[in-house]
Amino acid sequence: MGVPYSARVNRLLTATLAVSVLPVLFLGIERIFNMGIIGAALIDNLYLYLILTLVLPATFVIYPIRREGMLFRLLDAVLALLCFGVFLYFSFSSYKIVSFAWEFAPPKIAVVVAILAWLLLIEAARRVGGLAVTVVIIVFSLYPVFAEYLPGPIAGFSQPFDLTIAYHLMSKESVLGIPLRAFANLVIGFIVFGVVLQKTGAGDFFNNFALALIGGARGGAAKVSILASGGMGSMSGSVVSNILTTGAVTIPAMKRTGFSSRHAAAIEACASTGAVLMPPVMGATAFVMASFLNVPYWTVAVAAAIPSILFYFALFIQIDCYAARYNLTGLPRSELPSLKAVLASGWHYLAGLLVLVVIMVNPGWERVAPFYATLVLLVLDLVMEHKRATPEKYFTILAEIMRAIVALVALLAGIGLIVGGMVVSGLAGTLANDLVFIAGSSVPALLIMGGITSFIFGMGMTVTASYIFLAIVLSPALTQAGLNPLGVHLFVVYWSMLSFITPPVAIGSFVAASLAEEKPLAVGFQSMRFGAVMYILPFMFVLNPALVFQDDLNHVAVSFLCAVAGVFLIASGMQGQMARVGSLGRGMMGALNRGLTIALGVCCAFAFTPFVAFSIVAAVAVVLAVSLAASLFATKRAERLPNAV
Known part of the structure; x- marks a missing residue:
């Protein structure tokens, strides 16, 4: 019996993609390492046009209009060939575009080709990013055409349709702008490392490593979810794929040890969402941020470290309190792997990560670090005794x-159209000034407006798309208010991420709900509870730059300790249970204790204010009071039991 047709098509597609990625990788390595194999250094726009020529046509193959139907496949093939030809034209014309400033005075044939390219970019972005991001791209890419006809606050400079499209395709501020440049010069290596890490079995290693470490602890299955999702999500940079990968293992394990479906799904959604900004390898957004701020990527990674630690610490405390409250145990010892065996079979993953971090710490080496780490990982993976290298594995x-x-380039090129539209019309600066004016120079009001705006955009767009848009509009306004630029950009990203766990959209929560076979909205609201600290964290570090390492080390240490104390109290209050203390009580008194504990936690978290001393003393006082009350209750109960008998 022959191989099914669909299987043959998938094999052919895999082989085609495997072969077509080779020139892309060659081009990227040649550029990043400056090897000189081509013979001459590529100018920026030629390099980017070649990337688009080699990558963008595959979008119409990987993301077809319909999965079935010969006519639709033919249409996809035509669009792919047309896309290849259009950007090949720009590649051949790249020197003329720079020399004769075609973005301002293009020849007629270049305008026609640019319009075709614009339409193809929009369709590619639609197939990858969905309808919402496509509508935003169309509106803002055409904004310069009708900007002068709009009312005051959103009015801008206008120019004809043909010159607008020419500017989009031939200037360095739109399609070839910061988003695509960040990918071509930095992100490509980390994509290679992340995929190699995943496909060589790192997901199983991180899961088994977490099981061996804490699987037997109280609430161990949920704590495993934190470690596994945090480790793997940092590599993939995708909330949804992380949930689908780790959640398929962790959610059933949590349910088996007593967690309800709703709680298991919510924990996985929160753990995977927080992983997107977990160093050392973060999502594409972090690399784009480094390009916007014109700082080394490692600066962004270090800045994101304390917020990530605080979030996962809060999630860990909530899980521990929940498990203590409901007497949930860990996984049976018979189901736990040996830590020694896990490390023996997967130490090379840690070696690859170590190589990545050691090289990346050196200024100017972050672009080459993932390639060296990938090489080390592949060599070690090949020599491991239990591994079996096959051509199919490397083709995959x-x-x-x-x-x-392909997914990232199609999206970033489309987002570049948004950037170009706002730059050429002057809208970005206008909106930033208007936001400052509306807020009346009030930093809290500006932050609340910024958080709500980031959240709304995050609901309909990917985190990267939302961040790029708001980095142009919102970040300048917050920076004008005197806030630290790095803290401001992280603030925008965090609030954009919150849409993954917050209804009505809550994509991450809904995906986890499908794995847990639970009602999506119920999981969404439970995710908000477990992820409560994530709603407060952005305000903590944007108001206190020490939490993103933008201050002296003494202030960083004090701020971190105060934040840990605050996060501990907030997490304990959310669950009505305090580690090493016990229940905060039930009924009216319990609600009062929980509210007081959360309020004191917030005060402690913002302990850089003049109330720092009061906050810490009050926090210690409430812990002691609850501890004494719990001890007294236990003593009274013990005294009554003999009489009852």
């Missing part, structure tokens, strides 16, 4: 690298 790795590259 290459194909997955191409899939990841």
Whole structure:
């Protein structure tokens, strides 16, 4: 019996993608390492046009209009060929575009080709990012055409349709702007490393490593979810794929040890969402942020470290309190792997990560670090005794690298159109000034407006798309208010991420709900509870730059300790249970204790204010009071039991 047709098509697609990614990787390595194999240094726009020529056509193959139907496949093939030809034209014309400033005075044929490219970019972004991001791209890319006809606050400079499209495709501020440049010069290596890490079995290693470490502890299955999702999500940079990968293992394990479906799904959704900004390897957004701020990527990674630690610490405390409250145990020892065996079979993953971090710490080396780490990982993976290297395995790795590259390039090129529209019309500066004016120079009001705006955009767009838009509009306004630029950009990203766990959209929570077979909205609201600290964290570090390492080390240490104390109290209050203390009580008195504990936690978290001393003393006082009350209750109960008998 022959191989099914669909299987043959999938094999052919995998082989095609594996082969087509090779010139893309060659081009990226040649550029990043400056190897000189081509013979001459590529100018920026030629390099970017070649990336688009080699990558963008595959979008119409990987993301077809319909899965079935010969006519639709033919249409996809035509669009792919047309896309290849259009950007090949720009590649051949790249020197003329720079020399004769075609973005301002293009020849007629270039305008026609640019319009075709604009339409193809929009369709590619629609297939990858969905309808919401496509509508935003269309509106803002055409904004310069009708900007002068709009009312005061959103009015701008206008120019004809043909010159607008020419500017989008041939200037360095739109399609070839910061988003695509960040990918081509920095992100591509980390995509390769992340895919290789996943496809060589790092997901199983992180899960088994977490099981061996804390699987037997109280609420162990949920704590495993934190470690596994945090470790793997940091590599993939995708909330949804992380939930689908780790959640398929962790959610059933949590349910088996007593967690309800709703709680298991919510914990996984929160753990996977927080992983997107977990160093050392974060999502594409972090690399784009580094380009916007013009700082090394490692600066962004270090800045994100304390917020990530605080979030996962809060989630860990909530899980421990929940498990203590409902007497949930860990996984049976018979189901736990040996830590020694896990490390023996997967130490090379840690070696690859170590190589990545050691090289990346050196200024100027962050672009080459993932390639060296990937090489080390592949060599070690090949020599491991239990591994079996096959051509199919490496074809699959290459194909997955191409899939990841295609999805990101199609989206970033489309988002570049948004940036170009706002730059050429002057809208970005106008909106930033208007926001400052509306807020009346009030930093809290500006932050609340910024958080709500970031959240709304995050509901309909990817985190990267939302961040890029708001980095142009919102970040300048917050920076004008005197806030630290790095803290401001992280603030925008965090609030954009919150849409993954917050209804009505809550994509991360809904995906986890499907794995747990639970009602999506119920999981969404439970995710908000477990992820409560994530709603407060952005305000903590944007108001106190020490929490993103933008201050002296003494202030960083004091702020971190105060934040840990605050987060501990907030997490304990959310669950009505305090580690090493016990229940905060039930009924009216319990609600009062929980509210007081959360309020004191917030005060402690913002302990850089003049109330720092009061906050810490009050926090210690409430812990002691609850501890004494719990001890007294236990003593009274013990005294009554003999009489009852």
